[in-house]
Amino acid sequence: MPERPPPGFARIHGLRASRVSALAGATHYVVEYETLSGEGEAEIPKERLIAHGVFDAFWKGQFVPLPQ
Numbered sequence: 001m002p003e004r005p006p007p008g009f010a011r012i013h014g015l016r017a018s019r020v021s022a023l024a025g026a027t028h029y030v031v032e033y034e035t036l037s038g039e040g041e042a043e044i045p046k047e048r049l050i051a052h053g054v055f056d057a058f059w060k061g062q063f064v065p066l067p068q
Contacts, residue, residue, distance in 0.1 A: 004034075005035055005036060010063065010064060011033065012032070012033050015030070015058055016029060017029055029044060052064060052066075054066075
């Protein structure tokens, strides 16, 4: 696996819940990521993370297109 993610992709370094609902649990997560241009973090709704496969990519150490 390449050390740096290819253009348009990110390597996820961490996920943490940022908004939590008593009924739904975590609704948003702060995603810590690395792209070709450097590292950053973004708050992203849980539904988008699931739809883009971010949770699976994080656990498997794969690159993923980072949802905006």
